[in-house]
Amino acid sequence: MRKMKFAPTLVAAAVSTVLLAGCNAQASKQEAATMAPVGKAMLAKSEQAAFAPLAPLGPPPQAADNLTTPDKAELGKLLFFDPRVGGDASTGCSTCHEPEQGWAWAEDFSRGYPGTVHWRNSQTIINSAYYPRLFWAGSASSLEKQAKSAATGGVAGNGESDIMEARLALIPEYRKRFKDVFGDEWPLIENVWRAIAAYETTLVQRDTPLDKYLQGDKAALSAEQVRGKALFEGKAGCIQCHNGAMASDMDYHNIGVPANKRWEEDGLAQITFRYEQYAKGQTEEGYRTAKSDWGFYYRSKNKWDKGKFRTPSLRYTAHTAPYMHNGILYTLEDVVEFYNRGGFDEEGRTTQFAENKSKLIKPLGLTDQEKADLVAFLESFSGDPITTEKPALPEYAPLFTRAELEAAQEAK
Structure with missing residues (x-):
């Protein structure tokens, strides 16, 4: 659904239609009984x-070409919290989307890449999977494109694709995980965005007081x-x-x-x-x-x-x-x-x-x-804060041991 190219209002209507199961469209008797006079209503x-x-x-929509699996989401979580997916290995997704700060950043402007400041408020990642377009002006049409844009943006992650790929290739655990999840011989940057997007589809809150009320718990x-x-x-x-x-x-x-x-x-x-x-x-x-x-x-x-x-x-x-x-x-x-x-x-x-x-x-x-x-x-649109244990990030290691390099030299 995130790939559709219809006008925003039409997409919104489609999303709402899919998610409306169980909706109570009419006010309940309790609701009517507890209403205080509110003056002349603006809307008839x-x-x-x-x-x-x-x-x-309802359940979050998923891109048909990037279905979420437990292993993919687990890899995406590591990458979401790993600042090596960025320019100078200091600024990752979680830098501007801190779980303790609403999975956003609690200042007027989001944090910027070192030496810069951002220019817009950081939006929460929670429930972002439901948006047909991302960012304040809708410039990204999918979670995958949003992740790429943020990680490579000049005042955000400021990352270079080849450098980020090279870093991940020097981390044995990432090589293994990308092989298991995507079949990559080496981690590919486009699959970084797919893994992060898969993780973000798991960051959902559907049990708010309002949800419960609309499902019949008055x-x-x-x-x-x-x-x-x-x-x-x-x-x-x-x-x-x-x-x-x-x-x-x-x-x-x-x-x-x-x-x-x-x-x-x-x-x-x-x-x-x-x-x-x-x-x-x-x-x-x-x-x-x-x-x-x-x-x-x-x-x-x-x-x-x-x-x-x-x-x-x-x-x-x-x-x-x-x-x-x-x-x-x-x-x-x-x-x-x-x-x-x-x-x-x-x-x-x-x-x-x-x-x-x-x-x-x-x-x-x-x-x-x-x-x-x-x-x-x-x-009532919000439940309890969503928390997570930040993962221990995998370590770098040489691509080859000294013995392997020596053996390769001798083979020549």
Whole structure:
């Protein structure tokens, strides 16, 4: 499914359809009984029906040419945590996707390759297998391509394929594992990405309070969370973009997120910003005038896509602060307040491209109690933190012993 080339909204609908088994589309009697008055709903029932309902998450889709097996996932886990899959053997996947930090990185911008800083917030790996496209602007069409792009990106892994392959060839355990899993005589870099992708398909959370509630356990949500669900689907209008089993329409929207002021204060961030503008094919005028991340525009080059980013899933978000593509909102309370103001920050700032701002973003008029209820419901998209024991990484060893080399010389 990750290889399909349909429009994002169509892919989202297809994904949601596959994952909707067991979904309770109608509010339960308990839900109706515990709802506090929430004022005039933003979305009428007929409007709500236009969006895929929230649903329990089904098994993750897999690429037909890279099915997950236990041995492949185990190899992928080693590679995920191994910084030798990178430029100077200091920066691996887990460098920016730390299990203890929500399988992301708990700062506004992700960590960068030594001597650099990244320019976007690190997204969690949890449930990433369900996305039809990866990265904030959807520039990777599969987990395999995402792994490659991150490991070789200039401000991320900065790796060179031949050097990474050579390193792995000098590690006997990797030679054996690649032989067993892929039949490689020597580890091949494309199979590195396939193994990492296989491991990431195992990083799934499907047993959240919301999943349990939607599967029929009406005690799984508190009364406060049930009221928040009604707001989510009604007055607050969150369901318009955060719908389906992944709570994402998989589409791209400009919601008014202003630029991170770090561009103005951090010289290294400014260098990264200019580098990314150049690398992504920015026009000369755009390069000279850009004051923020242009998002989906870098892919489409359409002016109406400036400032648009993919709707992130709400799953596991209780563990992945800060939020938004540039990490400017530090709590779920901040996120709700941002939307309640109509897509403006505390200083009244909005995106550089206000003309592209989605018409869906408008002041909500939520009361303090309603905001608290909505935050409580957002927390129900996350279960307990997913942890793992970091693996002991295999050691280097010479390709040949001295005796083998001497025997080879004598044979000549």
